[in-house]
Amino acid sequence: MNIQLALDRMSIQEAIDMARWTEPYIDWIEVGTSLIKEFGMASVEAMKREFPGKVIVADVKTFDNAIYEFELCYRAGADVATVMGASPPVTVDLCIKTARTWGRQVMIDLLHTTPEEQAALARYREAVHCRHVSKDQQENGTHLTGTGAYGNAPGTGDALTGNRRAAPSGAPGSASVSPAELRIAAAGGIILDSLPGLLAMKPEVIIVGSSITKAADPVAAARSFQDCIRKLGRR
Template identity: 80%
Template sequence: MNIQLALDRMSIQEAIDMARLTESYIDWIEVGTSLIKEFGMASVEAMKREFPHKIIVADVKTFDNAIYEFELCYKAGADVATVMGASPPVTVELCMKTAQTWGRQVMIDLLHTTPVEQAALARYGEAVHCFHVSKDQQEGGGSRLTRPGAYEAASDAPGSVSESQAELRIAAAGGITLDSLPGLFAMKPEVLIVGSAITKAADPTAAARSFQDCIRKLGSR
């Protein structure tokens, strides 16, 4: 299981500093949507330059203009770019084709998708499928991802992990804490996306280490 550090709502230098503090305990580094919107592809370029040995995720959340946006991300050094699962099917298809051309990866964000839409997206077995509770759901509605397909106080949950989805590359994101890890482990995620539980911690290094230690303990059971 890979820990993906989500870096949002900070400057490029602050993001670099945070990744530097935690790099021994994380695997993937996410250049968050807010960083990309505020600073553009310079944020992705900076992360890849500073951490060339890490998988860099450009959380661009493409909904349209697939080829242009994905090529921007890949040219900037991203190893993974994100597309919204709720976008038009042609958009997802073009993202997949662009990734194949560049030899890179796609993460499909399942935020606000229905079980039917998720089942249709399952044909993209090479992509990472991300079960996601949004920042607004967390801050405005008190929701967070707690176990496979389960969302505390979430009214638009995308459903449970189906039998077919269990064979997919899965990522989990949305208010994840150490306490929620045991429940999420049943999802068998390839990628665990953690933001504020590390970045807002009094000691981000210790917090990242705790996540890694907890994952190892759960994996040894």
């Protein structure tokens, strides 16, 4: 499992400093949506310039205008760019094709997708499929427990993906693809105690934000995540 450090709601320099402090314990660096919205592609360029050996993720959350936005990310140095799985199918398809042209990667954010939509997206086996609890869900309605934001919130469907309940179990077209068949990432409210429960998904990427960036000692927090993942991996 790779640790992806999510950097949001800070300046570019603060993001660089945070990544520098925790660099020995993280694998992927996410230039968060808030950084991109506030500072544009300069934030992606700066992160790739400072950390050329790390996988840089531009969390642009594309919903339309796929080719233009993904080329912006890749031109700025991103290794991975994100598209919302709930966007029009043509948008996801164009993101995948653009990534292939550039020799880069796509992360599909499954936030607020139905089981049917996830099944359709599963044809993109080369993409990383991100199961995501949104910030708003974490702060305004999704019940958080000691294992993180991975319970069901009434009316919201699966809190891990933010799914809409479009069809009951067993209904035609509602079959989902086994996570074992896909490259999986998990994001949203992840704490150390979340990690054992996430192993069942066999995630390739664990995305951690405030549990590291808002910790009293971010370096110690990042080290703890790395140590825990290594111990779990040896079981």
